[in-house]
Amino acid sequence: MAESIRITTPFTEEMSRKLRAGDSVLITGTIISARDAAHKVMTEALARGEKLPVDWTNQIVYYLGPTPAKPGDPIGSCGPTTSGRMDAYTPTMLEQGIKGMVGKGSRTKEVVESMKKNGATYFAAVGGAAALIAKSVKSYTVLAYPELGPEAVAALEVVDFPAIVVIDCEGNNFYEIGQKDYRHFDMSQI
Amino acid sequence: MRELDVKVITENVAEMCKEAAYYLPDDVYRGLKRGRETEKSPVGQIVLDQIIKNAEIAKAEDRPYCQDTGMTIVFLEVGQDLHIVGGNLEDAINAGIAKGYTEGYLRKSVVGEPLFNRVNTKNNTPGVIYTQIVPGDKLSITIAPKGFGSENKSGIKMLVPADGVKGVKKAVMEIILHASMNPCPPMVVGVGIGGTMDRAALLSKKALTRSIDERNPMPEYAKLEQELLDMINQTGIGPQLGGTTSALAVNIEWGPTHIAGLPVAVTICCHAMRHSHRVL
Numbered sequence: 001m002a003e004s005i006r007i008t009t010p011f012t013e014e015m016s017r018k019l020r021a022g023d024s025v026l027i028t029g030t031i032i033s034a035r036d037a038a039h040k041v042m043t044e045a046l047a048r049g050e051k052l053p054v055d056w057t058n059q060i061v062y063y064l065g066p067t068p069a070k071p072g073d074p075i076g077s078c079g080p081t082t083s084g085r086m087d088a089y090t091p092t093m094l095e096q097g098i099k100g101m102v103g104k105g106s107r108t109k110e111v112v113e114s115m116k117k118n119g120a121t122y123f124a125a126v127g128g129a130a131a132l133i134a135k136s137v138k139s140y141t142v143l144a145y146p147e148l149g150p151e152a153v154a155a156l157e158v159v160d161f162p163a164i165v166v167i168d169c170e171g172n173n174f175y176e177i178g179q180k181d182y183r184h185f186d187m188s189q190i
Numbered sequence: 191m192r193e194l195d196v197k198v199i200t201e202n203v204a205e206m207c208k209e210a211a212y213y214l215p216d217d218v219y220r221g222l223k224r225g226r227e228t229e230k231s232p233v234g235q236i237v238l239d240q241i242i243k244n245a246e247i248a249k250a251e252d253r254p255y256c257q258d259t260g261m262t263i264v265f266l267e268v269g270q271d272l273h274i275v276g277g278n279l280e281d282a283i284n285a286g287i288a289k290g291y292t293e294g295y296l297r298k299s300v301v302g303e304p305l306f307n308r309v310n311t312k313n314n315t316p317g318v319i320y321t322q323i324v325p326g327d328k329l330s331i332t333i334a335p336k337g338f339g340s341e342n343k344s345g346i347k348m349l350v351p352a353d354g355v356k357g358v359k360k361a362v363m364e365i366i367l368h369a370s371m372n373p374c375p376p377m378v379v380g381v382g383i384g385g386t387m388d389r390a391a392l393l394s395k396k397a398l399t400r401s402i403d404e405r406n407p408m409p410e411y412a413k414l415e416q417e418l419l420d421m422i423n424q425t426g427i428g429p430q431l432g433g434t435t436s437a438l439a440v441n442i443e444w445g446p447t448h449i450a451g452l453p454v455a456v457t458i459c460c461h462a463m464r465h466s467h468r469v470l
Contacts, residue, residue: 065299
């Protein structure tokens with residue numbers, strides 16, 4: 001794998017369009033956490049015609065619910081959660097200007113189509129590497145919905161946050177590419 | 191009759207919840223290291239390096255290995271000659287979970303009701319508690335926190351006897367292929383064969399409390415464990431982004447079943463195969 005590409009936020013469509021599935025990146029700047037409950041609340045607010053408490057233009061969303069921070073730490077353990085649970089809400093959120101998503105696991109066709117249309121990139125962080133990822137987070141500030149606890153929408157200041165481009169804005173999927181060379185099994189073998 | 195105060199149980203459970211969240215068991219750590227040595231995918235190697243480093247940081251700094259510190263599964267073996275005093279056993283266990291998750295800065299991931307009003311109970315209780323009465327006067331406690339990235343990919347198939355070994359292999363592999371990279375591989379796969387639908391599911395959970403280095407004592411099942419592991423490692427799933435280390439082990443537990451049935455349950459566990467065990 002080639003050397004990591006450094007990305008700084010805000011993350012524009014122009015930056016997003018340069019990335020390709022399989023690229024290794026290090027993200028520095030501010031990313032915003034949101035997961036199941038926050039996505040539900042935000043899309044419901046949009047459906048009622050309300051304005052969201054956070055401007056998502058050129059933002060990177062991180063699907064995350066961290067453990068509580070120990071005293072003196074900015075955040076607890078903070079690995080990615082399964083992105084697929086956000087799929088139902090994602091096209092609506094991409095229309096709000098999000099250009100990058102960080103999570104883990106596969107996405108639906110509808111999400112990929114919306115990514116292509118909006119020029120957005122989907123990154124994977126290593127699932128379960130939560131204590132390691134915490135090392136790249138310098139601060140955690142709740143922006144909205146504090147009542148959701150670990151599911152609140154929060155700004156994370158990160159330095160060299162490690163991730164890999166899984167689905168680029170042309171729809172190339174590294175989950176498929178990465179498995180292909182090592183797949184020597186099919187059900188007919190049983 | 192030997193007496194055991196519930197306060198002792200609560201204290202131990204609290205410590206065990208923290209231990210399980212921070213320290214990856216040695217057998218799993220060694221399994222990850224072995225996987226790193228044999229992994230063929232360059233990206234897979236990078237992922238495994240991160241996972242191994244993560245385990246080391248979590249252990250050295252008493253930090254949760256994963257932010258999903260799980261729903262707390264508790265296996266109890268209560269000696270029939272033991273007298274538990276000072277309160278109710280299940281309350282004592284739940285008090286221990288609440289204490290451990292609060293004091294240990296673990297994430298509270300339990301909602302009190304699943305469908306209409308999903309409100310967080312704020313202390314990770316109640317745990318899922320399985321109690322077995324056994325001979326003796328001891329209390330054996332196993333804490334197995336279960337993350338839901340992998341739990342959501344687990345499954346069960348109600349096969350019939352004619353499906354046989356081939357049917358079991360197909361059932362397991364269908365669940366694995368459907369799960370793919372989603373349950374945070376390298377996985378550890380618990381398989382429960384036999385019993386009723388619920389018993390098979392429980393056996394698949396209990397299978398995960400066995401060391402990944404220990405094979406089923408019955409040679410036929412030990413062979414099936416190895417065959418399934420080889421197949422899973424040939425799927426290409428690898429450590430999340432493709433490769434050869436899709437699973438570290440397949441552990442099978444079996445139980446007597448009905449003449450008409452062959453239930454097969456699969457619990458997938460992520461690489462955070464966490465446990466803590468104590469005998470009081």
